[in-house]
């Protein structure tokens with residue numbers, strides 16, 4: 001992919017419990033600074049002490065719909081993760097599962113069957129039922145075909161962020177499995193997806209009221225270096 005700008009980044013957090021020699025793994029991450037789904041992969045790479053060379057796919061310039069990028073992800077979504085010698089991996093949650101299996105420590109899923117199902121369910125609420133509604137391709141369609149102006153788009157964002165996060169808040173606040181994080185007291189994929197949605201809400205200045213459990217969990221995530229270093233504003237290409 002010659003047309004995308006390269007940006008080197010290195011994870012700074014080698015887990016003390018690594019079970020595999022990671023020197024053999026080299027990844028290329030097709031990314032853009034503000035994308036929620038890319039943030040998830042950056043956090044997971046950081047937590048697992050893995051590194052990737054980033055290639056910037058500029059969403060504002062529509063590069064995700066270029067012929068070059070559509071060869072990597074025919075759906076035109078960021079991110080894609082490529083491990084040398086293998087086909088591109090798309091879908092951030094599939095990439096999280098891949099990284100979890102590749103490098104099990106630290107675990108991003110609970111040890112028990114029902115716990116894993118709960119975490120994956122929380123992930124689905126965020127990554128499948130909330131985030132896809134506010135992507136650029138949805139905005140492009142609504143603007144071109146449904147007469148949406150900026151105010152209508154903002155109302156749409158507020159509606160779907162609000163619906164998703166209010167339901168998640170209700171679930172987290174009422175479920176005894178919730179701990180310091182979404183599931184117990186250790187970071188899981190659910191926290192990564194939660195923080196990813198809250199990050200992009202911040203970028204678009206959408207405020208969802210009355211979500212104290214979510215607020216305290218995301219604050220705890222943000223205090224961890226693996227999350228802080230993945231913050232959109234700290235990525236190459238972010239506005240100064």
Ligand SMILES: N[C@@H](CCC(=O)N[C@@H](CS)C(=O)NCC(=O)O)C(=O)O
Nearest residue numbers: 035036037077078091092135136137
């Ligand atoms: N379900 C996909 C979503 C990928 C996706 O839509 N990413 C957004 C950025 S967060 C994107 O690239 N959108 C481009 C567009 O909508 O045109 C995933 O989790 O990887």
